[in-house]
Every structure is written in C-alpha cells, then in structure tokens.
Amino acid sequence: MINVMVVDDSAVVRQVVQEVLRQHPDIRVIATASDPIFALAQMQKQWPDVLLLDVEMPRMDGITFLRQIMKQHPTPTVICSSLTEKGAQITMDALEAGAVSIITKPQIGVGSFLRDSEDELASAIRAAAAANPRRLNQPMVAPKLTADAILAAPGPRAAMARTTDHFVAIGVSTGGTQALECVLPALPRTSPGIVIVQHMPERFTRSFAERLNGLSEIEVKEAATGDRIYPGRALIAPGGKHTLVKRNGAQYVVEVVEGPLVSRHRPSVDVLFRSVAKSAGPNALGIIMTGMGDDGARGMKEMFDAGAKTLAQDEASCVVYGMPKEAIRHGGVNDSLGLEKIPAAIVAYGR
Template sequence: MSAPARVLVVDDSATMRGLITAILSADPDVSVVGQAGDAMQARAAIKQLNPDVITLDIEMPDMNGLEFLEKIMRLRPMPVIMVSTMTHRGAEATLAALEIGAFDCVGKPVPGDARPFGDLAEKVKAAARSQRGYARPDTSAPVSRPSVADFRVGRKIVAIGSSTGGVEALIAVLQKFPANCPPTVITQHMPSTFTKSFSERLNRLCAPVVEEATDGARLEIGKIYLAPGGDYHLTVASASAPQCRLVDRPPVNGHRPSVDVLFDSVAELAGRNAIGAILTGMGRDGAAGLLKMRHAGARTVGQNEKTCVVYGMPRVAYELGAVEQQLPLNAIGEELLKLTAARKESD
C-alpha cells in the first residue's frame, strides 16, 4: 500500500475516540483523517473525507452502530471495523454486524489490558487493502441442504480454520451441512467473550448441533465444535474415543486458539480420515498445520482469493502446497460433504 490507510473514527465517547486515534496514529501506515461522535456527524464526515476505513462504535445515541452500518452497506459499502464492549450483549451485536458485512471487530479495552484494541492497526491496513464487495450475506432465507437420508457418514473428521471474514464464511459453509454431518472442529480467531455467542448463533442457523467446545467432549456425528477464544487451544485426541481437548499453551502465530495447533492434532489423530479447510483470514496461521494434514493423507481445501475477505491464510497455505484445491466460498460446504460422505448405492 503506497499511501497510508485513511481512517474515520466514530465513537460517542471523546475519550475513546482519542485513545483509538492515538493507537492508530502510532502506525506510519495509518492516517486518522477525522472523528465523529454520532451517526449524523459520521455521515457528513464520510461525504467530506472519503475515508478508506471506518472504526464504528456499536452503542451510540440516536442511531446505534448496527443501524448505521446497515445504511453504510446499503448506500456506500466500505470496510468497517466494529468496536464493541466485551460483554454478551456486545458480542451479540458485533456478530450481527459481521453478518451485515463489517470487515472485523475489536473489543473495547478493560483495566489491565497490555495491548488496548489488540491488532487494530493491522486490521485497518488489511481492510484498506481489501478489494471485496461489501454485501450482507443472507442468513434468513431457507438454505438447500442435502437430505440426511442421502448420506452415509463414515469415520472422517472435518477441521476448519478461519479468521477475518470468518463469521459470514463459516455461516455459508455450515449451512450446507445436514443434521448428520461428520464431526467438525473449528478454530476461528475471535475474542473469548464472542465465541459462546457465535456458537449459539451458528446453532440457530444450521441444521447440525453447534456448540462451544469443552474439554473431553466426544466427537459425534451431527455435531460441530467451535474453539473457545482466549485461554486455550482446541485440539483433538483419542482416549477411548476421539474427543476435544483444550490445552493450555502459549499463543502460536500470535493466536490462542491457533488453527495450526488444531490442524496438527487432527493430522496426528485422523491422518487420511480427515478433511481440512482453510478460509479467509489475515496472516499465516493454519498453513503449516494444513500441510501436515495433507502429508498425513487428509484431503484439503482452501477458499479462493476472489471470495475471501482477506486472502492471507489461504494464500500462504496454497503457496506451501497445503491446499489440494481452491474453491469459491459457496462451493466449499458441498465439497467437504463429498469428501467425507458417500451417496447411497441406490442413488
């Protein structure tokens, strides 16, 4: 990127606007071109300043962040990073924003935070580089799912990794899964207070049971397990039967949970009886683990550049030779099913 990413900071708190501005201004590749305290000010600033990216508070007076985001995506689609309180209510609203089309989210800092707003500057730069088309994914219309009776599920495990853009990507993939889908484990980079709400949201939108993974949970047909954010890595292991294990290790590739840690464990446990998919996301987490899965005999899929919010993780995996085939997002769910379940012989 030859010029700094131009950012408009929108928050009803002057203190919060100042803190966000200070953090972003410390990066020479980011330029804060304006601030706004409410939606009316933000609308005028967008017209005047034409920013590359907006940071947007969820809770604002008169028109809240979700309502304003809806208008942005309808009238002037552009990258928006949501700034949310780290509460259950804030998590629900942020997930709704990501479904509407927000680029990513960050949590507002709490006392003792060593890195307020985490990697906000990196997310802003990735958002400014993004060439995606911003449009709301359809999560209300009925989806076409394979009939449960049409598939015979074997002993295979599906493992999926995703990051920026992963909320809508995972919805698109998992809505293709039938109620008797193969056991599926997922690591999505997301703050700890968001993963519980996200698993509940996926459970409402998808035919299989979706739950936040717990230590010792047995891998079962018809269940999808989402790594909890924050303190542990999700892995799979076998005692009397394959199960989820939450392990306390340092962050890997800057992340905990890490996609690489999950994929490594799936390669060791399942080998050729596994399928791996790496979806949209910044950085390289998951690329080495997916390569390990492929070397162990697993089938592997990567999201293609055109449909990624950020073609980072899938790109690195493809360049390493970890990706057997690249597919558009709308084809990945069906392909995973083809790789894991056979049609009835009568078909």
C-alpha cells in the same frame, strides 16, 4: 496510506485512538464522529478506507449504521465493543452485518487499554484495509510462535490407517463469520462432524456458536474438553484458548487447553491442524478459508503430509485471500473451491 474514521460516542476513545495511531506512518485518522449521523455528514466529504465503529451510540446504533453503509458503499469496518454478555450478542449482529473484525475494550480503563493494545489496533486496521469490500456484505504484536509451543510435530510415521470414523477441520479468520454463516446452515444432519477455529476474542465465540446453531440444521456449540466429534455436530474453538483433536478409542474428541499465542493467535489454526495430522491423518478433511496472515498454512501442510484431504477457499470468494494463499504456497492444498461449493464438498466427503 490507510485513511480511518473513528465513530464512537466516547471522547476518550476518539482521542486515544488518534494518539496511538499517530505512531504508525501508514495509518491516518482523517475524521472522528460521536455518532453515525455526524459520521455520515463527514463521509460525504471524504470516504474512509476503514471505519473503527462503536456499537451502542446515540441517535443511531452502530449496527443500523453498518447495514446502511454496506448497502450503499461497502466499507471495511472494525468493531470496537465492550466485553459484556449483551455486547457480545450485539457484536455478533455487527459481524453478521459485514464487519471485518473485533477490537474488544473493557468497560473501565478504556484509555489505558487502547494504549496497551496499540499493535493489535493497528493490525486490525491493516487487515480491514486488505479486505475485499465486494465480499463484506455478502452472506456467507506478540512473538510469532509455532504450534511447537503446544504440541510436537507429527513424526514421519504418524499417519493412521483409514477408519470409518472421520471428520472435518476448518480454519478461518477475517471474513469468517459471514463465510461460516454460508457453510454451516447449508449442511444436513448427516454431514460429518466438524471442528472449527475462527479467530475471535474470548466470550464472543459462545454467542457466535449460539447464532449458528439457531441458523443450522446441525448442532453448533462452543467446544469443551471431552466433546465428541460426530456427524451432525460442529464444535467452535473457544476464544482465548487452543483446541486440539485427540483419538479416544474408536472416537475423536476435542481438548481445550491454555497456552501462548501461536502464529499470533489463540485459538490457532496451526495448533488444530497439527493435532488433526497427529491424531487422524487420512481420516480428516482440512479446509482453510478467508483470513489475513498465514495461521494454518503449516498445519495444513502437516495434514496433507499425513494423508488428509485438504481444500482452500478460492480468492474470488474470500474477504481476505491471505491464509488460503499461504497454505497453497506451502504446498499443502489439494484443491481450491468457491465458498458456495464448500458445503457440497463437506457432504461428499461424509459419504
């Protein structure tokens, strides 16, 4: 049983969340609160397994509350935030403070939205409950389609000859915002180009890329069709679309495309990794990091089979050891590394 506390100043949100979660026997709402001050008082009586937390609330904002909780008693937290430009930046602050994931809600019709998003809400809570609380405050259901829905699998002779132009492809999900904030700022401008799929909703990836760009020596930007992959640059797949790598003469570029959910995600790591297997083969390094589920496991095996070097984040440094574990189970991983060793591995590959 996963015990959940809902902290939101909207009575509608508190009521509807309780209503929809009653349909899931493994999840129980043990308390609700209209602001963090009320929440703290109730948490002293029974500490929840997962917090569902709004950001903008009276008396204390959600980010201040989250930072306080993460210092005293790290608790898996799902942010429930409105999709506004201001809200996107605030939510990035919350993720940096240690939140596990985001549920986006509209500014109007929130009750209907939450009812329609029942499975997404329940899945986010289960993912949060599976997180490793010790890692949360450290820096650092649709049909399950495969990457076949976006592009065909690489053939047996798809691997290309090695070239001087090479790059890194990274896939990450739950806990990834903190992990990427450990990896990218540690890279020099001479590091190889990077393409990243971080599971994140539409309109949040741009703010996330801007945050990382401000922290890093390398350039970090939200990917757009035609963007070239080159040393000293990291491209983050935009939320709500798939990102593929294609070869353009002697260079590699990205293409951002529409399409269905793949492995229940858009963007999907499987789609990115398959495109890398097809277009780059041994000219790429694949890295799969913290996250729930198995998105990227099949694509990493395809990269491995195409001659790419592949790495997985180790269990001890993951918030959720789901995606790396599945990639290893599929037989597509050369080696596992702690989070703190991944930047050096990227730099070494660039040499």
